[in-house]
Amino acid sequence: xxxxxxxxxxxxxxxxxxxxxxxxxxxxxxxxxxxxxxxxxxxxxxxxxxxxxxxxxxxxxxxxxxxxxxxxxxxxxxxxxxxxxxxxxxxxxxxxxxxxxxxxxxxxxxxxxxxxxxxxxxxxxxxxxxxxxxxxxxxxxxxxxxxxxxxxxxxxxxxxxxxxxxxxxxxxxxxxxxxxxxxxxxxxxxxxxxxx
Numbered sequence: 277x278x279x280x281x282x283x284x285x286x287x288x289x290x291x292x293x294x295x296x297x298x299x300x301x302x303x304x305x306x307x308x309x310x311x312x313x314x315x316x317x318x319x320x321x322x323x324x325x326x327x328x329x330x331x332x333x334x335x336x337x338x339x340x341x342x343x344x345x346x347x348x349x350x351x352x353x354x355x356x357x358x359x360x361x362x363x364x365x366x367x368x369x370x371x372x373x374x375x376x377x378x379x380x381x382x383x384x385x386x387x388x389x390x391x392x393x394x395x396x397x398x399x400x401x402x403x404x405x406x407x408x409x410x411x412x413x414x415x416x417x418x419x420x421x422x423x424x425x426x427x428x429x430x431x432x433x434x435x436x437x438x439x440x441x442x443x444x445x446x447x448x449x450x451x452x453x454x455x456x457x458x459x460x461x462x463x464x465x466x467x468x469x470x471x472x
Contacts, residue, residue: 281314281385316354322421323379325452335421358422360441360460372414377452380411389435400472412441412451431466
């Protein structure tokens with residue numbers, strides 16, 4: 277997955293909040309600090325399990341990265357994505373997958389298709405007919421989150437070989453509950469692709 281997704285804007289917020297409330301009726305939803313394009317290290321609302329429902333909390337996109345052995349003077353890049361296939365066995369991700377599953381509400385995510393030379397076409401991916409897209413995430417308990425990714429399905433393969441793990445509204449409780457591994461193993465839903 278690319279390093280950019282679409283947060284809900286002021287105009288979109290009522291629709292997204294309506295969807296979140298219909299799913300879990302949280303008491304309060306914080307105002308997003310980042311609107312529009314969300315990039316690594318931006319802070320946005322994510323949804324955490326709370327007493328059988330969900331509550332919203334502002335977190336930063338990206339776990340702290342590791343120093344590059346070849347460039348020790350450069351700042352480590354944040355770890356924004358987590359491969360669902362290996363998350364349970366890698367030290368960085370195993371505990372957050374067990375104890376820190378969260379939901380990332382968004383209006384869609386971006387990916388770029390590389391053309392001839394340096395030309396790129398940006399596409400916005402969404403669920404057909406839905407006003408919001410929920411992504412499976414994990415957090416580290418220190419205010420940072422990462423988005424889980426899986427192998428791309430047919431709707432995504434022409435552009436990229438990976439895609440976020442998409443949660444349908446009816447799957448939010450499965451992801452934040454004990455059935456989370458079934459979400460990682462199932463075939464992702466098809467997405468619509470819009471030139472952006």
